[in-house]
Amino acid sequence: MRRHGESAPPNLPGTPARAHSDWATLGRLLPYLWQYKWRVIAAIVFMVGAKLANVGVPLLLKQLVDTMNLPPGDATALLVVPVGLLLAYGLLRLSTSLFTELRELVFAKATQGAARSIALQTFQHLHALSLRFHLERQTGGMTRDIERGVRGIESLISFSLFNVFATLIEVVLVLTVLAVKFDAWFAWITLTALVLYITYTVLVTEWRTKFRREANEFDSAGHSKAVDSMLNYETVKYFNNEGFEARRYDESLER
Numbered sequence: 001m002r003r004h005g006e007s008a009p010p011n012l013p014g015t016p017a018r019a020h021s022d023w024a025t026l027g028r029l030l031p032y033l034w035q036y037k038w039r040v041i042a043a044i045v046f047m048v049g050a051k052l053a054n055v056g057v058p059l060l061l062k063q064l065v066d067t068m069n070l071p072p073g074d075a076t077a078l079l080v081v082p083v084g085l086l087l088a089y090g091l092l093r094l095s096t097s098l099f100t101e102l103r104e105l106v107f108a109k110a111t112q113g114a115a116r117s118i119a120l121q122t123f124q125h126l127h128a129l130s131l132r133f134h135l136e137r138q139t140g141g142m143t144r145d146i147e148r149g150v151r152g153i154e155s156l157i158s159f160s161l162f163n164v165f166a167t168l169i170e171v172v173l174v175l176t177v178l179a180v181k182f183d184a185w186f187a188w189i190t191l192t193a194l195v196l197y198i199t200y201t202v203l204v205t206e207w208r209t210k211f212r213r214e215a216n217e218f219d220s221a222g223h224s225k226a227v228d229s230m231l232n233y234e235t236v237k238y239f240n241n242e243g244f245e246a247r248r249y250d251e252s253l254e255r
Contacts, residue, residue, distance in 0.1 A: 025156070026156070026160055029114065029118075029153065029156070029157060032113075032114040032117050032118055033110060033111075033114045033157060035110075035113065035114070035117070036109065036110035036113055036114075039106050039107060039109060039110040040107070040110055042106045043103045043106045043107035043110070043161070043162075044161070046099045046100075046102045046103035046106065047099070047100075047103050047161075047162060047165075047166050047169075048169060049095070049099040050095070050096050050099035050100045050103065050166075051166060051169050051170045051173060052173070053092045053093075053095040053096040053099065054096045054170065055170065055173045055174060055177065056092050057089065057092050057093055057096065059177070060085065060088055060089045060092055061089060063085055064085040064086060064089055067085055103162070107158075107161075107162075111154050111157050111158060112154070114153065114157065115150050115153050115154050118149075118150070118153055119146065119149075119150050122146060122149070123146075126142075142224070143223075143227070144219065144220045144223045144224070145220055148216065148220075171194060174190070175187045175190060175191060178190060218252060221252050222249060222252030225245070225248050225249050225252055226249055229245045229248075229249070
C-alpha cells in the first residue's frame with residue numbers, strides 16, 4: 001500500500017517502513033495480546049505443566065521398571081508399589097494431554113481477540129486513506145493480503161508461545177535431567193546437536209523466505225487481477241477486453 005504514497009500509522013503491526021526482527025514484531029503484537037493477560041498467564045501455566053508432565057513420564061517409567069526388581073517376601077509391597085507407580089504413570093500421561101487441551105481452550109479467545117483487533121484497525125485505516133488510494137486500488141490483492149495477515153498473526157502468536165517458548169522450556173528440563181541423572185557430557189552433546197540443528201534450520205528458513213515472499217506477491221497479483229476484473233465487468237465488456245484480461249490473469253498464474 002505504501003507504493004501509492006500513503007504511509008502506514010506507526011501503531012499498525014505488519015506495516016513498518018523498514019524490516020523488523022521477529023522479536024520486534026512480537027513486541028508490537030504484545031499490547032493486543034495483553035488485553036487478555038489472565039488467559040495468557042493461565043495458558044503459560046498449563047503449558048509449563050504439560051512440559052513438566054511430559055518430562056516426568058520417562059522418569060516415572062524408569063521407577064516403575066526398577067520396582068519390578070523388589071526382593072520376594074512382602075507380597076503387599078510387590079503389589080502396591082508397582083500398581084501405585086503404574087497409576088501415577090497413567091495420570092502423568094493423561095495430564096500431558098489434559099494440560100495441552102486446557103491451554104488451547106483458554107488461549108483460543110486471546111488469539112482470536114488479538115487478530116480481530118488488528119484486523120479491525122487495518123479496516124479502519126483503509127477507510128481513512130485518501131481518495132487517490134482507492135481510485136488506484138487493487139482490491140483483490142489487498143483483500144488477500146489482509147486475509148493472509150490475519151492468519152499469519154494467529155500462527156505467529158501460537159507458534160512463538162507454544163512451540164518456540166515451550167520447546168526451550170522442555171530443552172532446559174531435559175538438559176537438567178541429563179546433567180543430574182547421567183554425566184554432564186550427555187547434556188553438552190545434546191546441547192551441541194540442538195545448536196547445530198537450530199542454526200541449520202534458521203539459515204535454511206531465511207533462504208526459503210524470499211521465495212515464499214515472491215510466491216505470495218505473485219498470488220496477490222493474480223488474485224488482484226481476477227477480482228478487479230470482475231468488479232469492473234461492465235468496463236471490460238464495453239471495450240471487449242475479455243481476452244486481454246484472461247491473458248493477464250494467465251500470466252500471473254504462470255509465474
